[in-house]
Every structure is written in structure tokens, then in C-alpha cells.
Amino acid sequence: MENLRLLFESPFLSVQLLLDGVLIGAIFALAAYGMALVWGVMGLINVAQGELVMLGGYAAFYLYRAGIHPLFAVPLAAAVLFAAGWLLYRAVIFRVVDKDLFISILATFGLSILLQQLANTLFGADVRTAESGFGTLFLFGGAVTVSSIKLIAFGAALLTGAFLMQFLRRSRMGQAIRATAQNSRAARVMGIDTGRVYAWTFGLNAAICGASGALVAMTWVVHPYLGLPYTVRSFMIVIIAGLGNVAAVLAAALGLGVAENFAGFIFGAEYQAAFVFVLLVVILVWRRFWLARERRYLR
Amino acid sequence: MLKTGLLASGAVAFSLAVSGALAQAEGDTVVLGAAVSLTGKYSVNGKNTKDGYDLAVKRINEMGGVKVGGKAYKLKVLYYDDESTPARGAQLAERLIAQDGVKFVLGAYSSGLTKAIAPVTEKYKVPHVEGNGAARELFTQGYRYLFAVLSTSDYYLRDAVNLAAEVAKEKGRDPKTLKIAMVFENDPFSLDVREGILEDAKRYGMHVAIDDKLPPEINDMAPTLTKVRAVKPDMLLVSGHEKGATLVVRQTAEMKIEVPIVATTHCDSAKIAESMGKLAEGVLCASQWDRKLAYKDKWFGSADDYAKLFEKELKYPAPYQAAESTASVLVFADAFARAGSLDPEKVRDAIASTDMMTFFGPIKFDSTGKNVVKPMVLYQVLGGDYKVVAPTKWAETKLVWPRKLPQ
Numbered sequence: 001m002e003n004l005r006l007l008f009e010s011p012f013l014s015v016q017l018l019l020d021g022v023l024i025g026a027i028f029a030l031a032a033y034g035m036a037l038v039w040g041v042m043g044l045i046n047v048a049q050g051e052l053v054m055l056g057g058y059a060a061f062y063l064y065r066a067g068i069h070p071l072f073a074v075p076l077a078a079a080v081l082f083a084a085g086w087l088l089y090r091a092v093i094f095r096v097v098d099k100d101l102f103i104s105i106l107a108t109f110g111l112s113i114l115l116q117q118l119a120n121t122l123f124g125a126d127v128r129t130a131e132s133g134f135g136t137l138f139l140f141g142g143a144v145t146v147s148s149i150k151l152i153a154f155g156a157a158l159l160t161g162a163f164l165m166q167f168l169r170r171s172r173m174g175q176a177i178r179a180t181a182q183n184s185r186a187a188r189v190m191g192i193d194t195g196r197v198y199a200w201t202f203g204l205n206a207a208i209c210g211a212s213g214a215l216v217a218m219t220w221v222v223h224p225y226l227g228l229p230y231t232v233r234s235f236m237i238v239i240i241a242g243l244g245n246v247a248a249v250l251a252a253a254l255g256l257g258v259a260e261n262f263a264g265f266i267f268g269a270e271y272q273a274a275f276v277f278v279l280l281v282v283i284l285v286w287r288r289f290w291l292a293r294e295r296r297y298l299r
Numbered sequence: 300m301l302k303t304g305l306l307a308s309g310a311v312a313f314s315l316a317v318s319g320a321l322a323q324a325e326g327d328t329v330v331l332g333a334a335v336s337l338t339g340k341y342s343v344n345g346k347n348t349k350d351g352y353d354l355a356v357k358r359i360n361e362m363g364g365v366k367v368g369g370k371a372y373k374l375k376v377l378y379y380d381d382e383s384t385p386a387r388g389a390q391l392a393e394r395l396i397a398q399d400g401v402k403f404v405l406g407a408y409s410s411g412l413t414k415a416i417a418p419v420t421e422k423y424k425v426p427h428v429e430g431n432g433a434a435r436e437l438f439t440q441g442y443r444y445l446f447a448v449l450s451t452s453d454y455y456l457r458d459a460v461n462l463a464a465e466v467a468k469e470k471g472r473d474p475k476t477l478k479i480a481m482v483f484e485n486d487p488f489s490l491d492v493r494e495g496i497l498e499d500a501k502r503y504g505m506h507v508a509i510d511d512k513l514p515p516e517i518n519d520m521a522p523t524l525t526k527v528r529a530v531k532p533d534m535l536l537v538s539g540h541e542k543g544a545t546l547v548v549r550q551t552a553e554m555k556i557e558v559p560i561v562a563t564t565h566c567d568s569a570k571i572a573e574s575m576g577k578l579a580e581g582v583l584c585a586s587q588w589d590r591k592l593a594y595k596d597k598w599f600g601s602a603d604d605y606a607k608l609f610e611k612e613l614k615y616p617a618p619y620q621a622a623e624s625t626a627s628v629l630v631f632a633d634a635f636a637r638a639g640s641l642d643p644e645k646v647r648d649a650i651a652s653t654d655m656m657t658f659f660g661p662i663k664f665d666s667t668g669k670n671v672v673k674p675m676v677l678y679q680v681l682g683g684d685y686k687v688v689a690p691t692k693w694a695e696t697k698l699v700w701p702r703k704l705p706q
Contacts, residue, residue: 006530120338126541127542220549221518261521273517
């Protein structure tokens with residue numbers, strides 16, 4: 001309760017938590033776009049989503065070490081991960097695309113363990129960080145601080161979202177992806193190479209995760225085991241926002257970021273993760289009732 | 300050729316399984332067993348541990364091995380990878396002793412693993428000397444065969460509290476008025492560090508204003524640090540292995556959180572000064588050991604000599620995790636010689652009466668098996684280097700207070 005009192009006494013704290021929450025929510029949003037895309041188009045829940053984020057972080061870290069400015073490392077990491085995603089599709093994912101949802105969860109779960117251990121062997125378990133050197137902005141006479149890299153991450157998340165929407169709406173491949181999502185059989189009949197569409201979709205997902213991973217490396221730290229919370233958060237965000245709506249994904253992600261920050265402040269950091277899981281359960285239960293009600297209307 | 304090859308490699312496991320007597324003294328070699336974390340979340344420190352053991356074994360063998368009852372034996376370590384999971388560690392300890400016939404066990408990395416392995420070595424009455432399990436509760440279970448060369452974890456950050464009290468007195472402030480903010484990972488080691496701080500804080504009558512426990516999967520301290528900004532404590536104490544050290548340095552700088560004393564564990568293995576440069580300036584770091592300390596022994600010479608040899612052999616600066624591992628092997632070597640026998644029970648008694656000086660510091664066990672004569676060291680990152688500031692006896696330089704963030 002001490003913490004609540006602090007919040008009420010000093011409104012700047014709420015501003016700080018709100019800002020931090022919104023800005024980190026943008027990073028969650030990126031991974032969640034990818035999950036929604038893959039889920040919607042390929043009918044596949046990618047449990048290795050967080051591991052793609054982690055790999056993106058490492059790509060950014062090594063690019064940074066090679067002397068590339070972290071800002072350019074973001075698109076480069078995305079490009080590297082696009083290739084990695086494409087390869088993963090050709091090697092593993094294509095085998096589970098048309099299968100039961102449960103099989104895809106199992107397969108990508110295995111993949112996530114494999115990627116974790118591979119990263120541990122290749123990069124070591126050291127905690128790494130890439131310094132953006134962008135500094136910090138001060139608001140309200142220093143009572144609220146915003147690191148520039150978080151602002152950049154926020155901008156990047158919005159841009160990527162906009163780009164994704166435009167890409168799906170206008171480009172040839174985007175139209176093919178949407179057609180496949182609506183009805184893959186019909187798309188095949190119309191001459192769309194759905195295998196290629198799936199590979200693109202998964203590559204695109206990996207690229208978005210890569211960008212988010214690069215931002216994670218610049219905002220916090222990277223290590224081989226950071227994936228799981230990103231997978232869980234993406235899953236949650238997609239559950240709330242649904243599959244077809246980029247703006248809803250963004251809104252849910254920002255909401256989650258803010259909720260997490262306030263939970264961490266009020267209940268203490270030990271309940272921050274617990275809060276996310278409790279929220280997930282509550283939302284799932286609530287959705288069930290909600291869907292059941294809709295079904296009744298249909299009848 | 301084939302036959303000797305077989306004898307050299309495969310025969311180890313094979314003959315050990317057949318006969319325990321062969322195992323402990325396979326020809327003229329004494330085999331020590333260890334489960335260490337080569338994969339999983341402790342793999343960095345696990346490798347430090349293994350490197351420390353290997354260096355000790357190499358050095359002892361170079362010097363002619365250990366003399367036991369007039370015969371010189373070489374040492375050898377049989378390793379398994381415990382994958383950083385306690386259950387696996389216990390399994391492997393069982394396998395080392397029951398299947399491979401190992402009679403002497405070296406510790407794993409981390410308190411959690413040591414906690415899992417100690418009951419096994421206790422069951423088989425096998426001496427277990429470790430340098431990487433610092434949890435206090437390891438030494439409240441009445442274990443007879445477990446010995447630790449390091450200071451227990453509740454001592455890690457006590458010196459930071461003492462130092463803060465000293466500074467307060469110097470500045471004419473009552474230590475009672477000091478406010479503490481703490482962030483700890485939710486693991487046995489960090490919670491012990493916390494206990495130690497709470498005890499000392501209580502002794503001084505200090506107020507603990509923030510007491511957050513970071514779950515292992517959380518990568519962000521922003522909510523806690525926001526609280527720190529509001530509460531304005533006099534010290535911020537952090538224990539969360541490498542991740543905690545890296546995060547506190549990075550995020551206090553990024554969010555411009557000015558706290559006069561910021562102290563953390565594991566900053567040398569996290570390489571905060573090396574990887575984050577001036578952001579780490581002024582941070583206090585707890586360490587079991589430092590190369591600048593004036594300890595000496597017959598195997599390695601001074602602490603600095605050890606560090607030089609380590610760097611030459613293993614191509615990275617010696618972390619204390621490796622030094623304490625090396626010291627564990629030295630305890631065995633010393634005990635073998637004094638026991639004049641390889642009988643586990645006699646070796647156990649010899650270990651219990653250890654009173655030796657090593658490059659790592661003095662070693663003498665109390666009745667619970669922990670080393671009670673070696674103090675902790677506190678560094679401060681100054682000018683991109685780690686300078687010893689406590690205990691005052693070894694201090695290279697005076698504490699810079701308050702910590703100023705780089706502009």
C-alpha cells in the first residue's frame with residue numbers, strides 16, 4: 001500500500017510508468033504482429049517466437065560489435081532473421097503447416113528449445129548489450145526520463161506496423177498472402193504458389209521479431225533464455241486483439257506494457273510476471289464466456 | 300595401439316564400474332568427480348568452475364602430484380554436464396559415486412546445484428569440497444562431508460552496508476537515518492545475500508524502503524527504479540547474477556537514477572566495466588577474491604601470480620569463481636597429503652582439520668564445514684577499472700562517494 005501512496009503523492013511517477021509501459025509495449029507489439037500473421041495465414045502458433053526475438057538481439061549485438069551503428073543494425077537484423085525464418089520454414093515448418101494446431105505447437109516448442117541451446121553453445125550464456133549511445137530525454141525538470149532508444153523503438157514499431165499493413169494490402173505478395181489466409185485451397189487453384197507464400201510469411205514474421213530483438217538488445221540485455229516472456233506476451237496480445245487487425249494488436253500491446261509496469265510498481269517486481277499470467281487466464285476465461293454468448297445469439 | 304587407447308580412455312569408466320578400488324587410485328591417479336554446468340543458464344560460471352579445477356590439477360601434477368603415504372599420485376577430474384538443473388546434478392553425483400566409483404567430489408556451480416548434490420555425497424559418505432555454493436542453508440543441515448572454501452552468500456553485500464554506515468558517520472549523519480533499496484533475483488543465493496543485508500541493516504537500525512524480488516524471466520528493472528527515484532534511498536543493493544548487474548548499471552544510467560551507493564554481486568563476471576564503460580563508473584561490486592590481495596601459497600605463489608598464470612593458460616582474466624574452484628582442489632591435495640591415505644573417512648577428517656593459506660585466502664572450516672577465516676572484498680569501478688575499497692586493510696583507494704552518473 002506504501003507503493004500506492006507513493007503513486008498518489010507524486011503524479012510524475014504515473015507519467016513515468018505510463019511512458020515506459022507504452023514504449024516497451026511497442027516492442028511487444030512487433031513480436032505480436034508476427035505471431036498474428038503466422039497464426040492467421042498458416043494456422044500455426046509459433047512457440048519459438050521469443051527465440052526469434054533472441055536471435056534478432058544477437059544479430060544486432062554482433063553487428064554492433066562489428067562497428068555498425070545500432071540504428072542500422074535494426075533493419076540489418078531484420079534482414080538476417082528474414083533469411084533465418086525462410087530457412088526454418090524450408091527445413092521444419094513446412095512439414096507442420098497443414099497439420100493439427102497441436103502438432104505445430106509441439107514442433108515449434110521443440111524448435112524453441114533447439115534454438116535456445118544452439119544460441120547458448122554458439123554465443124555463450126553471457127549477458128550482452130548493445131549501446132545505442134542516444135542518451136536520455138528529461139521531462140518535467142528531470143522528474144520523468146525517457147531514453148531515446150525507447151522512443152525510437154516506439155517509432156519503429158509504428159512504422160513496421162504501417163509498412164506491414166501496406167505490404168499486405170498493396171503488394172503482389174501481400175495479396176497472395178491474404179488470399180492464402182482466406183482460403184489456401186482456392187488460392188492454389190488460382191495459381192498461387194502457397195509454399196512460397198508460407199515461406200514469405202514465416203520469413204516476414206522472423207524479420208519483424210528480428211527488429212524487435214535488435215531493439216531489446218539496445219534497451220535491455222540479450223541472453224539465450226530471454227525468449228519465453230516474449231512468446232507468452234505475443235500470445236496474450238494476439239488472443240486479445242484477434243488475428244486480422246494490426247491496430248488492435250498495437251493497442252493491446254501498449255495496454256499490456258502499461259499494465260505490466262504498474263503491476264511491477266504496485267505489487268513489486270516479483271509479481272510482475274505473475275500478473276501477466278493471471279491476466280492471460282482471466283482473459284481466456286472471459287473470452288470463453290463472451291464467445292459462448294455470441295454463439296447463443298447465432299442460435 | 301588399439302589396446303592402449305582403450306585402456307587410456309574407455310577403461311576409466313569401465314573399470315570404475317567394475318571395481319571401486321580401482322577408481323580412487325587408478326594406477327597412480329586419484330580421480331575426483333564433478334558435475335558442472337557446461338550448458339544452461341550457468342554455463343559461463345560453470346566453465347569458470349571447470350577451468351579453475353583444471354588449472355589446479357594441471358599445476359599440482361606438474362609439481363609431481365600429491366604424496367600419499369610415500370607414493371606420488373596424479374590428480375584427475377571426471378566431469379559431467381549438469382545442464383544447470385539441480386535434479387540432473389543430483390543424478391550425476393549418484394552416477395559419479397555409484398557407477399564410476401569416485402570417492403571424492405568437487406562442487407558444482409551455484410547454491411541450488413550444491414544443495415541438490417550435498418545429500419547424495421552425504422548418503423555415500425564421500426567428501427565434497429566446493430567453492431561455488433555459498434548459500435547459508437547449506438551449512439545449517441548438519442552435513443558432515445560438505446566443505447566450502449568461500450564466504451557464505453549472506454556476506455556478499457554486508458560490507459556495502461557497513462561502508463555506507465562508515466561514510467554516514469564521517470559526514471556526521473546517524474546510520475539510523477539511512478534508507479536502503481534492494482532488488483534481488485528470486486533464487487536461493489540472492490535471497491541469502493538479502494538476509495545478510497537485513498541483519499546488518501537491523502543492527503544499524505536502517506530503514507529498508509524498497510525490497511523487490513526480480514523473477515528470473517524479467518529483463519527490466521524500470522518499475523523498481525521508478526520507485527527508487529521516488530523514495531531517494533541512500534543505497535541501492537542488487538543481486539541477480541550477471542543479468543542483475545548489467546541491468547542495474549544500464550538502467551540507472553539510462554533513467555538517471557542517482558543513488559550515492561550502488562552495490563551489486565557478479566559484476567566482474569558480467570564484465571560491467573569492460574562492456575559498459577563509463578556507465579558503470581562508481582558501482583560497488585562484491586567479490587570473493589581479488590588478484591591484488593597479498594595471499595600466497597606454494598602451488599601458485601601470490602594471488603597475482605595465479606591470475607597471470609590463469610590468463611596465460613585460459614586467455615581470459617581470472618574470475619573469482621575460478622579462483623575458488625582452484626582453491627577447492629588445493630584443499631583436497633593438502634588433505635590427501637596429511638591423511639596419508641585415500642580412505643574417504645580419513646580424508647574427510649583431514650579436510651575438517653584444514654588450516655592452510657592459499658592464493659585464494661586463508662582456509663579453515665568450522666564444525667558446519669564453511670570457511671570462516673576469509674573476508675569478502677568490495678570493489679568500486681573507477682576509471683574503467685575495479686579498485687578494492689573494502690575491507691580497509693586491503694583497500695587500494697578510498698571509496699568515491701556519492702556515485703555520480705556520467706553526463
